[in-house]
Amino acid sequence: MIDRELKIGDKVWYPAVGTRLVREDCQVCFGNLRVVVRLGNNIEVSTPCSHCGRGYEGSSGYTNNWERVARAEQVSIAGMTVRVRSDKREIEYALLAPCVTVTGEDLFETEELCAIEVTKRNEAQSDAEDCSRKSSKKSSIEKLTWNVGYHQREARELRAKIAYHDERALVLKARNKEIKG
Numbered sequence: 001m002i003d004r005e006l007k008i009g010d011k012v013w014y015p016a017v018g019t020r021l022v023r024e025d026c027q028v029c030f031g032n033l034r035v036v037v038r039l040g041n042n043i044e045v046s047t048p049c050s051h052c053g054r055g056y057e058g059s060s061g062y063t064n065n066w067e068r069v070a071r072a073e074q075v076s077i078a079g080m081t082v083r084v085r086s087d088k089r090e091i092e093y094a095l096l097a098p099c100v101t102v103t104g105e106d107l108f109e110t111e112e113l114c115a116i117e118v119t120k121r122n123e124a125q126s127d128a129e130d131c132s133r134k135s136s137k138k139s140s141i142e143k144l145t146w147n148v149g150y151h152q153r154e155a156r157e158l159r160a161k162i163a164y165h166d167e168r169a170l171v172l173k174a175r176n177k178e179i180k181g
């Protein structure tokens, strides 16, 4: 942390630890938009990828993922706000890249001091996030097999409906003929 009062334009170090949004090739269909699922009877079914799918818009081939960032970044002070409470000056500094507002507690004089803080903050965050990422891919694959089952069942039911309605229509035509004849 930095105790002294900084000025606009001062260059210091900021521990950038957290997540940022990154576009990544879909890790289930790898950009093919479809995947092949082999059923228990060895029949292979091609189905749209639901891992990168967006409902009726279909699969996109990529996913937007939150990626971990953990590094010491050199930043310059772009703005500052000073509040005086009793006789204590509380200062907030505005950074542009990343665009955040911080206090002296989040800033460091040297890259080395900042790197120590990066390690400390990173260890605290990483465990929980790794866990949630793994479970997302697993549930997509489970969803794919469910989708295949669902669409096959729907198609089978619709085919049966078509057959039923076709037959009813034929019967009706036959009756009409009988009546006319």
Ligand SMILES: [Zn+2]
Binding pocket: 026, 027, 028, 029, 030, 031, 033, 049, 050, 051, 052, 053, 059, 060, 061, 062
């Ligand atoms: Zn995909």
